[in-house]
Amino acid sequence: LKVAVIGTGLIGASIGLAASERLGARVAGVDPDPGPALAAGALDEAGSLAEALDDAEAAFVAVPVPILAETVAAVLAAAGPRCLVTDVGSVKAAVVGAVDDERFVGGHPLAGAEQGGAAAARADMFEGAPWFLTPKSTTSGIHLERLHHLLAGLGARPTVIDAEAHDRAMATVSHLPHVLANVLVGLAADGVPAMGPSFRDATRVAGANPDLWAGIYASNADALDDAIARTIAELETVRARLRAGEPLREWQSLAAGHRGTLRAAGAGGELAEIHVVVPNRPGVIADIALTLSREGINIADMSLAPSIDMATGSLDLSVPSEHERRARELLAGLGLGA
Amino acid sequence: LKVAVIGTGLIGASIGLAASERLGARVAGVDPDPGPALAAGALDEAGSLAEALDDAEAAFVAVPVPILAETVAAVLAAAGPRCLVTDVGSVKAAVVGAVDDERFVGGHPLAGAEQGGAAAARADMFEGAPWFLTPKSTTSGIHLERLHHLLAGLGARPTVIDAEAHDRAMATVSHLPHVLANVLVGLAADGVPAMGPSFRDATRVAGANPDLWAGIYASNADALDDAIARTIAELETVRARLRAGEPLREWQSLAAGHRGTLRAAGAGGELAEIHVVVPNRPGVIADIALTLSREGINIADMSLAPSIDMATGSLDLSVPSEHERRARELLAGLGLGA
Numbered sequence: 001l002k003v004a005v006i007g008t009g010l011i012g013a014s015i016g017l018a019a020s021e022r023l024g025a026r027v028a029g030v031d032p033d034p035g036p037a038l039a040a041g042a043l044d045e046a047g048s049l050a051e052a053l054d055d056a057e058a059a060f061v062a063v064p065v066p067i068l069a070e071t072v073a074a075v076l077a078a079a080g081p082r083c084l085v086t087d088v089g090s091v092k093a094a095v096v097g098a099v100d101d102e103r104f105v106g107g108h109p110l111a112g113a114e115q116g117g118a119a120a121a122r123a124d125m126f127e128g129a130p131w132f133l134t135p136k137s138t139t140s141g142i143h144l145e146r147l148h149h150l151l152a153g154l155g156a157r158p159t160v161i162d163a164e165a166h167d168r169a170m171a172t173v174s175h176l177p178h179v180l181a182n183v184l185v186g187l188a189a190d191g192v193p194a195m196g197p198s199f200r201d202a203t204r205v206a207g208a209n210p211d212l213w214a215g216i217y218a219s220n221a222d223a224l225d226d227a228i229a230r231t232i233a234e235l236e237t238v239r240a241r242l243r244a245g246e247p248l249r250e251w252q253s254l255a256a257g258h259r260g261t262l263r264a265a266g267a268g269g270e271l272a273e274i275h276v277v278v279p280n281r282p283g284v285i286a287d288i289a290l291t292l293s294r295e296g297i298n299i300a301d302m303s304l305a306p307s308i309d310m311a312t313g314s315l316d317l318s319v320p321s322e323h324e325r326r327a328r329e330l331l332a333g334l335g336l337g338a
Numbered sequence: 339l340k341v342a343v344i345g346t347g348l349i350g351a352s353i354g355l356a357a358s359e360r361l362g363a364r365v366a367g368v369d370p371d372p373g374p375a376l377a378a379g380a381l382d383e384a385g386s387l388a389e390a391l392d393d394a395e396a397a398f399v400a401v402p403v404p405i406l407a408e409t410v411a412a413v414l415a416a417a418g419p420r421c422l423v424t425d426v427g428s429v430k431a432a433v434v435g436a437v438d439d440e441r442f443v444g445g446h447p448l449a450g451a452e453q454g455g456a457a458a459a460r461a462d463m464f465e466g467a468p469w470f471l472t473p474k475s476t477t478s479g480i481h482l483e484r485l486h487h488l489l490a491g492l493g494a495r496p497t498v499i500d501a502e503a504h505d506r507a508m509a510t511v512s513h514l515p516h517v518l519a520n521v522l523v524g525l526a527a528d529g530v531p532a533m534g535p536s537f538r539d540a541t542r543v544a545g546a547n548p549d550l551w552a553g554i555y556a557s558n559a560d561a562l563d564d565a566i567a568r569t570i571a572e573l574e575t576v577r578a579r580l581r582a583g584e585p586l587r588e589w590q591s592l593a594a595g596h597r598g599t600l601r602a603a604g605a606g607g608e609l610a611e612i613h614v615v616v617p618n619r620p621g622v623i624a625d626i627a628l629t630l631s632r633e634g635i636n637i638a639d640m641s642l643a644p645s646i647d648m649a650t651g652s653l654d655l656s657v658p659s660e661h662e663r664r665a666r667e668l669l670a671g672l673g674l675g676a
Contacts (some may be wrong), residue, residue, distance in 0.1 A: 207594025
């Protein structure tokens with residue numbers, strides 16, 4: 001296995017380390033300054049894009065969001081026909097909309113660290129981390145399934161989702177917490193005597209990598225604006241209750257319930273396996289994954305074996321047991337029998 | 339050393355454990371249900387208020403904010419003349435305003451845990467944690483100095499501050515993060531595919547102990563309302579920039595600077611020792627500590643030795659070296675020479 005990593009900052013170098021240590025991959029890097037990633041042991045070699053892609057089975061584009069689409073296009077132009085190309089950008093609709101190539105699958109690992117840069121890279125960065133995949137109808141099912149496996153091999157939990165749904169969700173669960181962290185440190189900067197644990201936790205990402213994050217905010221501006229507007233509306237409700245002297249006990253309990261639900265959703269559980277025979281046409285695997293995703297059904301594992309004549313394929317899907325019945329209905333709705 | 343703990347939840351039981359393990363204290367608890375604290379090894383005994391206070395040198399009132407003032411009053415009424423009484427309430431102006439007793443020093447440790455209750459108590463809960471003290475002019479300097487020592491013995495970093503300044507600061511660095519955590523889980527409850535590290539960190543306190551926190555919000559309603567209003571104003575600025583397509587790079591960098599400043603402020607550094615002779619009159623030690631606090635000078639350590647005739651005392655103060663000159667000027671302004 002040879003893996004190319006284009007952009008060898010914190011995430012790119014961590015992919016290199018994980019692919020090397022966990023999968024025994026040879027890792028080739030491309031970066032204006034590959035020195036830190038080489039020093040961190042994340043790359044076996046560094047060189048030109050052509051050198052890195054030569055014989056590579058997978059290419060990870062891990063560059064800042066503003067130059068993501070153009071870099072993905074350049075990598076696809078230089079990559080061979082069997083090389084799968086993915087990216088790790090925090091915002092997906094723009095790049096996925098700009099690229100139509102069966103070798104490309106948009107991706108986004110929900111992982112990071114306080115410090116950026118290859119020096120902070122870790123082989124276990126993706127252990128248990130959600131890693132979103134945003135295929136579309138032009139995406140090859142074979143590449144999607146290969147990437148799903150590869151990411152599971154890095155320790156991640158691959159999760160298929162629509163690019164637009166991804167961006168709306170990230171506005172709430174990632175970009176908004178960064179904005180709120182910045183606001184909090186700004187309010188406290190007037191001078192506070194000390195910070196408590198809740199403040200430290202809430203502001204850990206304040207001011208994170210300004211170049212990177214300014215690009216993320218800008219490329220998801222509409223969804224982020226909407227998430228901030230909803231935050232303000234909720235805060236105005238809290239203010240009104242505070243000023244009216246209404247107790248906030250029920251509101252606090254409601255939040256406890258929400259948090260419990262969110263934690264339980266991330267905990268996982270029993271899996272059921274579903275076997276389907278799929279026709280060999282472009283996009284069928286992506287359609288299956290996205291159809292399940294739209295009803296909140298995550299594919300924990302997938303395995304695709306083409307038939308000998310390549311006319312059909314045999315697909316095994318692992319889904320949460322409580323969703324098995326609905327998943328089978330949805331597959332039947334797509335004309336796919338067990 | 340005998341310590342009484344009134345209210346043996348997470349904080350009360352942790353005080354018991356820390357006092358027992360670190361200071362060898364005998365700990366007596368008062369609670370409608372002292373079972374969990376006894377089971378956690380946080381108490382040597384549990385009984386009535388009179389039994390707990392008998393021979394106790396210090397009493398910690400660790401009950402919810404809504405019943406704080408009445409409980410402090412009851413403890414002061416039952417405690418002996420040499421027993422110092424303090425509390426651990428998250429909001430200070432109300433209780434400090436309600437109590438005029440030289441034995442009372444308002445307090446608030448900036449510590450906590452995800453789970454409440456005595457079962458989650460830890461002896462190291464206060465290790466390195468800021469612990470605010472809010473004396474006023476009626477507070478005995480001897481009791482203030484004793485409490486300062488006792489808290490340092492529990493591993494905490496005692497910090498003297500005006501009760502009102504404390505409450506304004508906590509609205510920003512503690513109560514507001516709790517409100518924002520609740521808002522975030524509420525927005526995400528509509529259904530998000532996964533949570534990332536920034537969301538998990540920002541929502542760790544969402545829905546924390548509804549009874550406790552509803553009481554805290556209510557008792558600091560004005561300052562919290564103001565902190566939320568400033569949050570909304572800043573969020574509206576961010577929205578306007580997002581919609582105008584203005585880059586947020588500088589704003590992100592500014593937040594990085596604020597975070598760096600806040601972290602550096604908490605890191606500590608070289609200390610200088612200042613020796614002053616103080617007259618034996620009520621409130622002089624509290625006045626000194628509050629005067630320094632108002633200019634951001636924290637007393638890292640203090641030691642008070644009364645003269646033989648009790649007419650004056652010898653006070654040693656440790657303050658950050660960079661503040662030594664200003665501290666000496668402020669002491670001179672109070673008529674206190676070296």
